[in-house]
Amino acid sequence: MYDAIVIGGGHNGLACAAYLAKAGRKVLVLERRHVLGGAAVTEELYPGFKYSTCSYVVSLLRPQIIRELNLAKHGLTILPLECSFTPHLEGPGLVRWPESAKTRDEIARYSKRDADVYPEFGRAMLNLARWVKPIIDMPAPDPTSFMPQHLSAMAKLAQRFRSLSPEALSQMTKMMTLSAVDFLDEWFESPILKAPMAVSGIIGTFLGVRSPGTAYVLLHHYMGEIDGAFRAWGLSKGGTGEISLAIARAAEQLGADIRVNAPVAKILMKNGSAQGVVLENGDELKAKIVISGCDPALTFNGFVGRDHLDSEFLSHLDRYRLRGSSGKVNLALDALPEFTCRPGRGLHMKGDIAIAPSIDYLERAYDDAKYGEFSKRPYMNVVIPSLTDPSVAPPGKHVMSIFVQYAPYHLKGGADQWPQQRDAFGDTVIKTLAEYCPDLESKILHRHVLTPWDLEKEYGLTEGNIFHGELSLEQLFFFRPAPGWARYRTPIDRLWMCGSGAHPGGGVMAAPGRLAALRILKEGAV
Amino acid sequence: MPKPTPFHARIQPLCESYDWSIWAGQYAVRAFDVCHEREYNAFRQATGVIDVSPLFKYDIRGPDAAQYLSWITVRDLSTLKVGRSTYLCWTDEQGKVIDDGTCSRIAEGHYRLTAAAPMHHWFTDNARGYTVTIEDVSERYAALAIQGPTSRDVLRSISRDIDVDGMRFFGVQEGMLAGIPAVVTRTGYTGDLGYELWVEQHHALTVWDALFESGDRFGIHPAGLNALDVCRIEAGFLMMGVDYTGAFDALIESQKSTPDELGLGWMVKLERSPFIGQSALRYERKSGPSVSTVGLEIDWVALEELYGRHGLPAALPATAWRDSVPLYKSSRQVGRATSGSWSPILKKNLALARVDSRHSKLGTCLDIEVTVEWARATVPARVVKTPFYDPPQKKAVDSNV
Known part of the structure; x- marks a missing residue:
């Protein structure tokens, strides 16, 4: 009998398994497909050509995961991307380089003013990103709870808020509420510069660059830069799947079992509590806890079954926005x-x-x-x-x-x-x-x-949503995937979440997987 | 004035940063670009090419060459086969390391030794009684290091008669590169798969051009000393003049080091024919070295916290550092970190250090001095094994690794 069964061999499921195995727990990862990685996968669909089929760049893969799981030893290399190029049908287009002087010349072609403002904007974003960054490295506290640990975490957050200058606080509020375009309009004049900047606000969402709330996601793009890297965006050598495979190798070396071609049909339930899983071939596998790396819709509608859930949770689940775009x-x-x-x-x-x-x-x-x-x-x-x-x-x-x-x-x-x-x-x-x-x-x-x-x-991405649910504010932090369930636990006893549908969300960060494992261990669930 | 190396005509226009250093009296690029990151990544994921012509090179020939080299260096070279190379160091009579380098047996009775500092005088002085000739070929041969996981493909693409795939780690072959006679050694200073190419200096540009033409599809990129420095720290390689002081440069006795102190004891076989420094080293071996060279991993979380107390994000120098920093154990100084670097591939903050041997055991936790906002503080640093980074392709023969 396993201590834990992880459904889904994506990067988060594998990271969760690796951390549990590192703590001496007996873990099994079940992957439906023939290849590990989920949406962080490399597939040779044409001989000699390795496609990063789905996810293709990486920014926020947590450096502590690379360190703690020794991922370099297991083959992981992240190669920085050179620049951001926006071609145009007329004129030379725009390239934003890592060298600020080069970028300045590029932007000055379109606006001398913007060329000056651009580094200023970068500094302001970096400052805000530093404020937000610790959030992605900690489990979300429950704001409605009076438990001391939640109160102190909330107090710390409030403290951080208070330490922001009025100027920064105003920026922060704008960032949380405005559209990407409105936010950028406050800084820049050239639409040629604003267009490629604004798209960071809409990637993976069913929103437009002029939809309110899209400014916040801009910030995510500046967070990678404060992890000791010169450039935020990179490629994984050998394709994005190498990230998953490196984590898998680490997990296996730490004692985790990983099976591919092992589709789960449902979660085995008894008296409202998860007992294990049933595979599509009928095999029953028992474990002390079950951890789902899949999105909330697939997990609850698919594996658990709606009849095991109360109506309040179901209504949150039904309103949880996936809407792949x-x-x-x-x-x-x-x-x-x-x-x-x-x-x-x-x-x-x-x-x-x-x-x-x-x-x-x-x-x-x-x-x-x-x-x-x-x-x-x-x-x-x-x-x-x-x-x-x-x-x-x-x-x-x-x-x-x-x-x-x-x-x-x-x-x-x-x-x-x-x-x-x-x-x-x-x-x-x-x-x-x-x-x-x-x-x-x-x-x-x-x-x-x-x-x-x-x-x-x-x-297995419900409605084709690459982030297991939109990264909009009402679905982040305390509210991911549902109010009151942001700490990897679920309404089902002994069922946990560890995928991008959990805090802090999507992207090849592996943070939900790691944080879920640490939470599970801390709570003594296994 | 510094002299140009044989590759200067190609390198000079590429060095857009104008960031030159002087290496043994010759121009060497620190970084071709304003930041060395691209060059570092070439070494770690494709092929970086660095001009190592300023290395000192000596050809040793003659019937006594093997015995002679076994006398002047700590290694017994009578067992080094033709077609093999080895890393070694040489010491003075007191067993203190003078310099380190590689020795390749190119042919029967023909060896080539590299050194960081000029050694002709010392090599010649110690040749008395041996039938050997010692030729300083430093200026005659140009040298390029091509290093990185695709370097095998690059090399294969410009050579016809060299058995690139069959060449083992520290192998040596003579053959033609782009129609030019050359010596190829599977050696380097990055700790990855890599080769060094030795050609007569007037052929240098032909080889350079061929390399970059056919290496393009394998991601070849020129690289400078800054990128090399990060790689050599990841590989745990020591640098003379940085991590230790050569016996000829030391002003006082305590600045000198024995091979055991540098962690090079593995290359010293004491029970063999006599060599310079043997009796001193035999004496030291009994008691063990009082100082040891170790790898350190500096605690990143603690460093972040330290910067955080000043309201700053953790900041690291963009290049490897090489100004020594004190190390403490329970507030007593027990050594110094001699060089270090942030490792982009490992996401770890690394250092090489000389510490009191009592505190050199793997896992020992020391404190390293860090200065933030001109205020001194310490953060924990753990003694770990070197090389810090050791990819499987470094030694593998199979090109699929």
Whole structure:
């Protein structure tokens, strides 16, 4: 009998298992697919080309996890991305470099004022990020509880708030309430600069750059920078799956058992308490506790069953917003394409490439999605990892990862329209990108298109939400995934949560997995 | 004025940062860019190329070459086979380390020794009675280190007759590189898979051009000393003049070190033919060294807290540091950290240190001095094993590792 069974071999499930195993607990991880990683996965879908099929960049993977689990020894290397490139149909586009002087020259082409303000903005964000950062490294306290530990954690938070200058407090409030565009309007004048900055506020959400609340997510982009790294965004060598595999190797070395091709059908319940799991093949596996790395909808509607839950929790669950809004196109390329606005193969191609020419372009892309269609000209975030990490493609050839928004899960005719729409969606993406690099189409050896429907069916992400639930304020911190249940416990006795649907949320951080394990151990659950 | 190395014509235009250092009287790049990060990543995930021509190089030839080298260095080189190289050091009569380097047996009766400092005089003085010739070939040969996980692919792409895949760690081969006669050794200073290429200086540019042309698809990138310094600390390699003072440079006795003190005792076999320093080292071996060289991992959480007390985020120098810092055990100074660096790959704050041997056991917790806002404080640092970073491909022969 196991101390704990973890459902789902994604990076969080594996991290949770590794920490439990490190504390001497007997853990089993069950992964439905043939490959570990969940949405942090590398798959060789075309011979010689390793796609980071879903998640493709990493910013906030907690450095203490790399240290504590010795992930470098288990093969993990994070390679920083060079820059952020925004190509335009006319003019040279915009590149934001890690070197501030170079960025200044780039921005000054469009606004001398913005060029001055840009580093100021960075400092202000860094200051706020420092305030918020400890939150992602601690379990969320329960604001309604009078337990001493919660009271003192709340008091500490209040203390931190009070220590903010009035100016910072005002920034913080704006950040929590404004739209990304409104927030940026307070700082910058050039729409060419604002557009690629604003997109950080909408990634993975079903909101537009002008929707209130999107400013907060901008802040997340500055948090990675205070972890002792020069640049916040990076690629995992060998693809994003290497992060999961490194954690898996660490977990196995610490004694955890990991099984692939082991789909869970349901959680074994007895007297309102989780006893273990039943696999799809009928095998019953018992454990003292069950930990779900899957999203709240799949966990409770799928594995637990609604009849085990009270109506209040169910109503929270039903209002929990998943609404996937993005898709992914992965390409194998025979050679590197060329961007018309910046010809040649320079460093500008070694960063992330944002198709976000203007605020209106982004808002129009959202307009399509509002009425149940994928964007005719979508926002795209393109990365060519093989330029930074030659190991993911044969020599001289390349892999291109294209994150696409918006692709609403609920199409006008229903989500099940997606299989018929998949090719049209892929064509739209290629056609739009080809406006910026006309030779793209002639270089494509293989194309792999993932719609939100595919993300749900293949990767178990309900409604194709890449973060296991939107990263909007009302679904974060004390409220993730439901008020009163932000500390990895669930209304079901002996069932815990450790995935991105738990605090502090999505992204390849592995923080929910680690914090859940530490919480479970601290509470003596096993 | 410093002299250009044989690769200068190619390196100079690439060094956009103008960040030059002088290494043994020659121009060496600290970082090609304003930050060395890109170069560091080339070493750790693709291939970094660094010009190591300023190394001192000596060709030792003759029937007595093996006995002679076994006399002047601490290693018994009579067992070094043709096609093999080895890391070694040499000491004075008191067993104090003068310098360290590699010795390669290129052919029967032909060895090449590298050194950080000029040694011709000392090598010649100690050659009396041996039938050997000692030639200073420092200027005759240009040298490039190509280091990193894809360096095998890079090397394979410019060589026809060298058995790149069959070459073991510390292997040596002669052959043609881009049509140029060269010696290739599987050695380096990064602790990863890597090679050093030795060619006559007038062929240097041909080899450079070939490397960068065919290495492009394997992510080849020129690298400077700053990136190398971070890598060598991750690899736990000592640097003469930084982590220890060579016996010829030391002003006082306590500045000198024996191989045992530097953790190089493993290369000293005392029960063999006589060598310089042997009796002193034999004497030391009985009692054990009083000072030891160790690796330290500096507690990151404590460092963050210390900075936090000043309202600051933890800040680290962007490059490796090499100004010694005191180490304490229960408030008594027990040694000093000699160099260190933040390790981007391990996410750890590392240092190399010389400590009183009583406090050198693995796991020992010491306190390292840290100055924040001009106020002195200490944070815990734990003695850990070196190399800190030791990737499997370093020694592997199989190219799939």
